[in-house]
Amino acid sequence: MAGSANPDLCGGGIAVSTPRTGRASTAQRAWQSTKVRYSCLLILVLLLLTLGAGWLSPYPYDEIDAAATFGAPGQRYLIGADALGRDVLSRTLHGGRMSLVVGLLATLVAVLVGVPLGALAGYVGGRIDWLISRVVDLLLPFPVILLAIITKMLLGDGLVSVVVALSLVLTPFFARMARAKSLSVAQLPFIEAAQGSGLGTGRIMWLHVLPHCFQPVLIMATLSVAFAILAEASLSFLGLGLPPPAPSWGGDLQASMSAFQLAPWTVLAPGCAITLAVLAFNFLGDGLRDVFDVGERFL
């Protein structure tokens, strides 16, 4: 129904709740959108290229060839060499593997932790709700840089520290969204009926509450991956990501910037790779949002 928006006051998320049908038809409807189709294709290609970096890279990413420094594309390497004569293509592919793994992992953690917590808070209410909401409110506006600094100091350099930092940033969003959904579902009459028939909290949540979260969670997840990839690139740019010589899009861009006019491919390759990957997931999110007709605002 037009105009029936219920503003969610916890930060401006706007949820329009309309009953949905089963998963299979959801997927069918999603696939009808061209945006969704193209973006899925792009993501598939990206995943293949990056996760398969180990097999697809023509050269080892850390092989230094002093004679080939800043070699132009086509000389020895397909898209040129960096300051130490390493293959830019291989480094970009491997860097992508790290970025995508980090992005997907962080989102997965955020979904698995945030959604149940948020749904529980919304459904059960009371003190649990209060506690979870306070924690969420605390973490929500925290800039990712701060969290990355803290985790880096506690957990040292490495993949775990970066993933943890990103998960901490993303989880509150999922929790808040799940809570809002859960609240709106909890008021519906058939929930009372289910409670009356003796079903436990857990089963009710699993059977009735969580499915309502599915579509918004999906959309949010795609946008999460986009955000995580972007954040990881920024952290690597600042030197807060994985230590050298691990290839990373952000780190490689930073190291190559001064030589831009000598060897623009060293800056353009990682930069465009980041943009493309993030774009693909954002595009998918856009497409899904159009299809599901849900107006979620969570940035």
Added chain:
Amino acid sequence: MIERWLGRLVLVFLLGIATSAAFAQQARDGGVLRVGIQSEPRSLDPLLVITDGATGHVVSNIFNTLVRYDAKMQIVPDLATSWRTEDDGRAVEFSLRQGVKFHDGTDFDAAAVKFAFDRILDPANSSPYRTFFKPIEQVVVINPSTVRVVLSQPWPGFFYQLLYVGGMGIPSPTAVKALGNAGFARKPVGTGPFKLADWASGDRIVLTKNTSYYRPKMPYLDRLEFKVIPDSTALTTSLRTGQLDLVRDIPTQLLPLVEKEPGLVSSIKNAYSFDWFALNAAKPPFNDVRVRQAINMAIDRDALAVAVYGKGARGSTAQIAAANDFHHPTKLPTFTYDPEKAKKMLAEAGQSNLKFTLVSSTVKPQLGQEATVIQAQLAKIGVTVTHQVMEHQSWLSTVLRNKNFEASTVAGTGGPEPNSYVMFWTKDNPVNFVSLNNDELFQLVPKAQGIVNDAERKKAYHRIQELGAQEASWMALMEVPSNAVMSSKIKSYVHLPYNVSYFDEVWLSQ
């Protein structure tokens, strides 16, 4: 007839005056010179300062030394106007310049010189220069303008040590006593052409003209600004867009970019500087000399040099640079690339699967690149290296002061005086942070300083280099060419292949 010749003579004379006037450019007063430095100095006190790429250029303008280099690298008077060696070289008497004042208005005199020497020699001050000034027995004030330095043995290299503003920059005794060492480090007072106006940590150091500088009309510049820009991208970009006027030692690979820039001039010199590889002999497994030797033999120094400094760069073959007369004539064994032998030696020492952390400081990006290349080269013989980049000030505390490291790439400076390459290889030297320990070496290094006979001196330094190569703890990697890139407006800047810049003669044209 005579009138015609007279006429021509007058004409030639007039022409001569006109052309010489045109060629003799008048130094212009005024202007601000902005220098880019890649890390922030930790202290501006000559007592502690190691003239790295950041600190040296700043400190050399706040302080004077007794003698200094001129443009042709000849030793000329600075605060000392003349000197006399006596007693077979066991004493030097300096006549000091009159009427020189420190920035705080107090007078420069023999007492100040004595104060400077005593300060370095006092163990309580923990100066890294203390042990290599060991030949000094005492410093005597004869009268306010004469000071006598008494040595325990003749010391041919003495004047080279006096040149170094690190150590021998003369501070104001009044200021040191008033501020204490910690305070003086951030508020230095000297006799130099510029005095410290502002030190905005992390941003810039501003020096302003010392109007009572002893050289007439100098300095020409009103102000020197040293901008701290840790990132080499930003450094080179700032230079090219005119936000900086001078940068020393930019990455060699970026030289083609700045050479193309119309308003910039670059100068490249073979330097005495070198980058070297430190292995902490106090930390297992590097306490086993075989391991240290093996690691060094697994490094292909020539390939490393080319990778980091471009074509034409060559790896070191001995500790003392090839430009120096005392360079060892043969390629010493541990400087030779022999990965098979290295592998065998590691196996013999039981360290076939060696893992260690290699640290590099951010003071020069090349140090990080060298570490990356070494990491790759060592991987080929099965050694796993973790590369850790450390911010320079952190490196100074952790590695240099506290010796808390396993291996590191380090930037080093030498000079025409051979001792400058090995001067820290003495007993209980605080700068010997690799814990190099060899009795023959400890005895020979101070001794070699005092050998007057050239041939014997050469022999001594050759032996020192052989011992150093054997110890394999402090090992030169390659010689580093020095470059200076500056705006074409800068005149009279002398590019010394050291981390020192004298800006008193420099002026800016329109």
Added chain:
Amino acid sequence: MAHHGLLISSGLRVATAGGTLLAVAAIVFILMRFVPGDPVLNWLGTSYEKADYDRLRALYGLDLPLLQQFMIWFVNLLQGELGYSVLTQLSVSEELWRRLPATLELILLALAVALPLGIGSGIWAAWRYGKMADHAVLTATLLGISLPEFFVGAILMLGLALQWRIFPATGFEPFAWSTEHFSHMVLPALALGLPRAAVICRLMRGSLLEVFGRPYVRASLAKGLSRKMTLFSHGIRNALIPVVTVIGLQVGYLVAGAVVVEKLFVIPGVGAYGLNAVTARDYPSVQGFILVVAAIFLIANLIVDLLYLWLDPRIRTSAGGASR
């Protein structure tokens, strides 16, 4: 009556913000104590002088029970005493205070770029819903939210500063109402603000469409221009509310982005300070940095919350009253 309620609600918000800052301070304190190893040893390394070690332990009261340590630290904090940087020995609070204006100015300038651009283009896209202009804006903003700040900054620097010498590439001149000062801030403000503009544009557009419901807009398109204009001017007011709320969150991203931009353009602000401190493991400085950043975004969120409170009459009275 409503006024009274407003004061109470505002007071509550301020108290919550204060409480959160306290919580952050406590968390930071606890975390610092959990960093692996003896914190003083982390700073000094293994070959240290005992005198230094003892002095630092005493200074931070590390031998006392944890609660007492926290009290000391907290009391110091309230007095603005944040300790001394291990590297430079300078006072952390003084250093941060000195650098704060540059970072705040950067953030404000970025907002000055992002808000008008974002809100304006968002309104325009909604006005032209479904038409070419709308699609163009959508595509542009899709790209805008996918570009990392440092890439935007790098392209701006390499293009506008290096290639065509329009703006200075790096550096910062102390504040003054002069071209010299502002010319150094143009590129950084753009690098920070443009990606935010893209986000705000999408938000504004979506929010505006949300308020009407899309079929409604299509219908009013047919009804004529003046009707459309009245609808829009009403709609914008309501649509701004969620956008304003979200701006508070955006400040968090702006602060994170400021660290990147400060590094790229060599601006001596709080972000650059924090970054150096982290790389150098200078824990007192890192602590101070985290607190200052937390304070910035908490205050920004507070301001936004209060604005939201005063803008939307429905929220003021606790039962959602009549909509306008």
